Amino acid sequence: MSKNYLITTPIYYVNDEPHLGHAFTTLCADVYSRFLKNQKKKVFFLTGTDEHGMKIAEIAKEKGKDIKEFCDEISEKFKKAWKELLIEYDFFVRTTDKYHELAVKKFIEILKKKNQIYQKEYEGLYCVGCEKFLTEKELKNGLCPDHKNKPLRLKEKNYFLKIKDKLPKIKSLIETGKFKIFPEFAKKEALGLLKQNLEDFSISRDKERVKWGIEFQGDKTQLVYVWFDALINYLSAIGFAKNKKKFKKWWEKSFVVHFIGKDILKFHAIFWPAMLLSAKIKIPNQLAVHGFFTVDGQKMSKTLGNVIRPKELIEKFGVDATRYLILSQFPFGEDGDIKISKFTEKYNADLAFGLGNLVLRVLNLAKKQNIRLEKIVAQKSIENKVKKTKNNYQKFLLNFSFFESLKEIWNLIHFCNQYIDKEKPWEKRESSKKVILNLAYCIKEISEMLSPFCPQKSKEIQGQIQGKKLEPLFKKI
Ligand code: MSP
Numbered sequence: 001m002s003k004n005y006l007i008t009t010p011i012y013y014v015n016d017e018p019h020l021g022h023a024f025t026t027l028c029a030d031v032y033s034r035f036l037k038n039q040k041k042k043v044f045f046l047t048g049t050d051e052h053g054m055k056i057a058e059i060a061k062e063k064g065k066d067i068k069e070f071c072d073e074i075s076e077k078f079k080k081a082w083k084e085l086l087i088e089y090d091f092f093v094r095t096t097d098k099y100h101e102l103a104v105k106k107f108i109e110i111l112k113k114k115n116q117i118y119q120k121e122y123e124g125l126y127c128v129g130c131e132k133f134l135t136e137k138e139l140k141n142g143l144c145p146d147h148k149n150k151p152l153r154l155k156e157k158n159y160f161l162k163i164k165d166k167l168p169k170i171k172s173l174i175e176t177g178k179f180k181i182f183p184e185f186a187k188k189e190a191l192g193l194l195k196q197n198l199e200d201f202s203i204s205r206d207k208e209r210v211k212w213g214i215e216f217q218g219d220k221t222q223l224v225y226v227w228f229d230a231l232i233n234y235l236s237a238i239g240f241a242k243n244k245k246k247f248k249k250w251w252e253k254s255f256v257v258h259f260i261g262k263d264i265l266k267f268h269a270i271f272w273p274a275m276l277l278s279a280k281i282k283i284p285n286q287l288a289v290h291g292f293f294t295v296d297g298q299k300m301s302k303t304l305g306n307v308i309r310p311k312e313l314i315e316k317f318g319v320d321a322t323r324y325l326i327l328s329q330f331p332f333g334e335d336g337d338i339k340i341s342k343f344t345e346k347y348n349a350d351l352a353f354g355l356g357n358l359v360l361r362v363l364n365l366a367k368k369q370n371i372r373l374e375k376i377v378a379q380k381s382i383e384n385k386v387k388k389t390k391n392n393y394q395k396f397l398l399n400f401s402f403f404e405s406l407k408e409i410w411n412l413i414h415f416c417n418q419y420i421d422k423e424k425p426w427e428k429r430e431s432s433k434k435v436i437l438n439l440a441y442c443i444k445e446i447s448e449m450l451s452p453f454c455p456q457k458s459k460e461i462q463g464q465i466q467g468k469k470l471e472p473l474f475k476k477i
Contacts, residue, residue, distance in 0.1 A: 048093030053226030103236030378441035
């Protein structure tokens with residue numbers, strides 16, 4: 001196992017402000033990297049914003065804003081949202097930053113030297129919403145299935161990256177697990193895409209039409225295609241252009257995990273490795289692909305007015321509870337429906353009652369009975385139970401099963417709540433001290449397991465165990 005980890009999120013388009021979908025991916029990546037950091041692994045956690053392309057230029061224009069100023073404004077909103085959500089990233093990359101432009105230019109230079117790029121006339125159907133070409137087959141009644149608009153028919157002379165000759169290699173890397181794709185459905189989908197006779201990858205656009213992007217090396221009439229530009233963020237952010245040592249540490253010598261939603265699988269499972277193989281650069285080690293969720297049965301959309309912003313949830317439930325509520329909805333990888341009305345119910349049941357009550361009851365009992373908690377020793381049977389929970393929790397977390405690892409913690413919480421009701425340690429029997437110590441031990445271990453998910457509450461529990469004032473962790477709503 002490599003010593004270093006590079007953990008990334010997609011870089012988000014600045015055409016929209018951060019919503020629950022973006023928050024979900026970012027949270028998963030944050031929990032994963034906090035978990036690895038807690039295990040003393042060296043981790044670099046990267047997120048950022050994707051700021052070029054037609055879509056962004058058009059929206060800035062609609063709003064009557066200078067494009068770069070518009071990008072600055074929205075990019076700042078992402079930073080703010082992640083701060084409020086306690087996302088502990090190590091670097092925030094922006095594709096309008098200079099080091100990024102240099103990295104894109106360097107990448108193209110390498111491809112040119114290796115004779116991997118050629119020019120050709122191309123005609124196709126382009127969806128600005130997706131920022132990609134669609135095939136006739138992908139359309140629904142002549143419209144883009146996601147954006148419900150009619151794609152533009154474009155005919156231009158663009159630069160292409162030779163990818164056809166890399167496809168068999170990518171297939172074998174996926175099949176042999178050298179390039180891991182989790183979960184299985186995403187791996188199958190990637191292998192399915194490879195069977196579709198893919199064309200070479202068009203990597204530039206007419207400058208006249210797109211207007212906003214990085215100039216294509218050596219051709220003033222062309223801009224780098226926004227997706228080609230965006231994927232390079234994973235390299236540019238860690239020193240690809242100018243810092244060889246950093247790049248070596250965090251790319252070449254790291255276990256690289258990209259967290260993505262299933263909507264951008266093709267770019268990450270096919271085009272990205274093809275770009276890297278063409279440039280003779282190491283490919284990522286793993287893709288962690290999650291499903292899409294709807295809100296109250298519908299796709300989140302501004303027109304429907306059902307877009308949920310993380311801030312709204314934080315205001316109502318607090319940040320740690322928001323993190324818990326988002327990640328405990330459904331298993332990573334699966335599609336699901338978020339029912340906001342259920343959030344309050346779940347908050348009260350799992351957090352205010354389940355966890356909060358347990359901690360308060362046990363620590364109150366310890367205080368009343370003068371039981372010191374500096375060094376907590378539990379009975380063997382309890383230690384074993386916790387050990388089993390911890391093993392499962394770790395196994396699940398390492399495998400991106402956030403939902404299941406939370407379930408393990410909550411099973412232990414339920415066990416504790418049943419144990420306390422059964423043993424009634426408030427009746428001060430001879431066994432009470434032993435029971436309270438057993439429970440305090442569980443709480444301490446629970447707080448440690450919770451730390452990547454609910455970092456503040458985890459610290460609060462530990463502080464209360466050490467004697468800080470006892471207060472309810474989550475107030476009932
Ligand atoms: N800019 C590209 C990514 C470039 S990465 C080199 C992009 N940006 S995006 O702003 O559209 O963000 C897409 C990502 O947001 C998805 O892959 C997914 O991670 C997340 N989600 C957006 N909506 C979502 C849901 N409704 N449900 C779950 N995740 C969602 O694509």
